[in-house]
Amino acid sequence: MCARANLKMPWHHHPLLFVYLDGCLYCDFCGRRFEEGYFCPLCRLTVHERCVSVFESPDITRTCHAKHSLKLLTQGAPDYTDLKCHVCADNTGNLLYHCDICKFNLDPDCAIISPPPVSLSNLKVHDHKHTLTLMPRLLSFVCDACGETGDRSPYVCLQCNFMIHGYCAYFPRVIHINRHDHRVTYTYPLGPGEWKCGVCWEGIDWSCGAYSCSTCPNNYAVHSRCATRDDVWDGEELDGVPEQVEDIEPFKTNDDNTITHFSHSEHNMSLNKDGIALEESIFCDGCVRPIGSNTFYSCSDCSFILHEICANLPKKKRHFLSPKPLTLTYGGSVETNECYACLQRFGRGFMYREDIYRNVDLLCSSITEPFVHGSHPHPLLYINVEHDEELTKTCQGCGIRTEGMVLGCTKCRFYLDFSCATLPLTVRLDRYDDHPLTLCYGEKVSGKYWCDICETETNPETWFYTCKDCGVTLHVFCVVGDFKCVKSGDVYYEHKLLSNSSSSRPTCSYCHCHCPGSFTLHENGKNEEFFCSFYCLILFKEWNRFDKKLILPPWVN
Structure with a gap:
């Protein structure tokens, strides 16, 4: 950091530094990346050099608070007032405009950058004929547009007893959301009925506004705020945009009852319904799972093969x-x-x-909402942790904390990450047990469990595989490994995945264990190297990979 110290400015009480921090801080005025400007080490006020002109007018008057002037403060809001902006509810931080008579605060955005209008007219989405007026004060109310409570500065129509949040005034009219195949349209009021939100699955107050589908006969609707979340809506307003029918068919049917699939357009494929189980080594080229006795499409010119259900997946x-x-x-x-x-x-x-x-x-x-899983009595919903108050969740299956996305029941605080939610309920591992292995959702026991594959202790409170006939217990990792939907022969940066099914197991070049998992990674070179897991390969090679989930195998100390 390069800085000039002890600069005294008339608009701040403490000595300041003039610094160059290459984007490490944000300006308290404009909220943009900090490049060069002033920084207070005592109260951490940060202001761009180009934004200092705001201090030339320390007292301003705004239409949303016309009866008194507002004074610029640089050391945060006084303790006797609400610390958030009285209009938008954002935290005011170090820099704000304040009326000490009314205890009224405005952040720089509402005061200078984009002041809120004091009235709103011709609101297309709400079809409201009267002008709405901003009431800039702390006030509890229920928003007629979204049905949620507010605690400050609604726009009101006294004639109609109509009140809305400022941001709800600009809802789009027609949108497409990721929970529904049809477009949904904003409707106020939603109208009588037993309505449940298609995103959060909570009830909807039908006297307020919401988004609904006019195509579906089963009363599909979504809370206004749920529908316009950035992880639900793509941000496109579709009012007046003609709806186009997209071709989602994955193949074309030919005259000879063969199909031409988009994934294998060079040859035609024929449907086989014999029901004869194929060898376990024959995998579907779509889902990379054994074909088994399922119906399938196959190519007579090459070995390309697809389960019928995989061939019909929409584009x-x-x-x-x-x-x-x-x-x-x-x-x-x-x-x-x-x-x-x-x-x-x-x-x-x-x-x-x-x-x-x-x-x-x-x-x-393939997971849909609500997601029903045998590990929990209630349906699970998708939760993007980035949009949740609690920034991390612990998966009940593996005990690992995640900052990503989970499926969960918030009432019971039960969460599953997608790795555990998609684990096979039964699996065969003939080299360890002749019977099918069943996924067990953990047990409360006083004794110890041991994995019959890696011969280390198993935590019985996390998920594991077991054989009901033989009583063996196996780590989930030891059964399914750290790769998903792979087959022997796949290559990861010159390392070939090999099925670890022989009686003699190779020794891992990193952890020096006899590789116990279903696959090993093998590199042919001057020195033959084997790795028991993706984890050991990455650490041995000292590769700086960006993989977000690198799991420690249970047999590695």
């Missing part, structure tokens, strides 16, 4: 994981494919994609 779908439609794509590799929801890497196959940085694997994209 586009709306999903709660993205405010924009997700597009079905095929390709990639373990190197490039990382699921945006569960943060796990997966192999070449189908995925739903928002953009090149946001891929969702088929298992995570």
